[in-house]
Amino acid sequence: MNSGKLLGEERRNLLLDKLLKASKPITGGELAAFANVSRQVIVQDISLLKAKNHPIIATSQGYVYLEKNKQDQPLLERLIACKHSPSDTKEELTILVDHGVFVKDVIVEHPVYGELTASIRVGNRIEVEEFIKKISLNKASYLSQLTEGLHLHTLQADSIDKLDRACHDLDKAGILVKEEDN
Known part of the structure; x- marks a missing residue:
């Protein structure tokens, strides 16, 4: 958790890194606590990351960064x-x-x-x-x-x-x- 509020691009880069390393979905609330911002700011950040063609989706369990099948074998x-x-x-x-x-x-x-x-x-x-x-x-x-x-x-x-x-x-x-x- 961060003690200070993360701003703009730095925050989005850290959120992206967290999503890329996650082994399970991360809720908007968890991301908001991590970045010390509101959940609404997270929703906006995710939208901006999606606009930059990052394959992030919102699921019922939280946000997920989609990746290729690890075996590189198409499902x-x-x-x-x-x-x-x-x-x-x-x-x-x-x-x-x-x-x-x-x-x-x-x-x-x-x-x-x-x-x-x-x-x-x-x-x-x-x-x-x-x-x-x-x-x-x-x-x-x-x-x-x-x-x-x-x-x-x-x-x-x-x-x-x-x-x-x-x-x-x-x-x-x-x-x-x-x-x-x-």
Whole structure:
């Protein structure tokens, strides 16, 4: 923690360094305490860093600096359609992460705003628990509630087998929407 207020570019460089070295997401409150500024200043700093093409995203767990897959092996991605009630969200995410699948985001088609995408970024049961807890503590709604439970997820994994097995189990749970369901 810094005893004095960090100013401008120096503060943003220190925030960037902290994000680059972090092994887990860092909340805006933690960054604000580190820099001895308000959370709103952190939000502005993150926006300025993003404007300089730093791949920083805000997740439900905090800010993350995106990096290439450490093995330099590209992850496979699959877009899937799901439909379920809010009470089944934990089951859905747990099925996915238990197969070694990373849930990148959720996407819904809004009648006014068009496609809305929100970052989820969960890859294990602890992150799923934290995500569900944050929704509950904030009395927030799931994005899928705008579309009667219908939504898409971008999934990532290092093998097609993991994606296939996860989708198979989502189908068995009655969560996966397939073309023949339409």
